[in-house]
Amino acid sequence: MIIETIIGNIQTLPSLPPHIERVYMASDDLVKRIQRVVTDHGRELGIRLKEAKELADGDVLWMDDHNAIVVSVLPEDLLVIKPVSLKQMGEIAHQIGNRHLPAQFEEGEMLVQYDYLVEELLQQLAIPYKREKRKVKQAFRHIGHRHD
Known part of the structure; x- marks a missing residue:
């Protein structure tokens, strides 16, 4: 099966079918537009x-009437x-920025790998x-720049 679009997110869809298969991914893989994955039930998928x-x-x-395949991000060491x-x-923001480390912000907390x-x-x-080990909602992104 080739997946070309995202149907939605379980947080915003009005209803889900009774059975959910999971695709477990590291946060780094969330930025890849093309990849092969396997669900927790052994179903192989191509994402493009x-x-x-x-x-x-x-x-x-x-998703169909009986099943959905959902992305589940693996917890990271943060x-x-x-x-x-x-x-x-x-x-700390200045020091982390000088090291070019990506950070995320959630509810008054700064998260770094x-x-x-x-x-x-x-x-x-x-x-x-x-x-702590925690799931992040999105990938940590390195933003490139130059020192001219």
């Missing part, structure tokens, strides 16, 4: 999206950073954080 759209946790790739002041937020150097920096700056 017509639009340049990233996949997201909960995206429905295929640093969950919770600065207590604007100064702390500025300091685990890096022991960032963890050491957080300890040195006394910025509250915790290391």
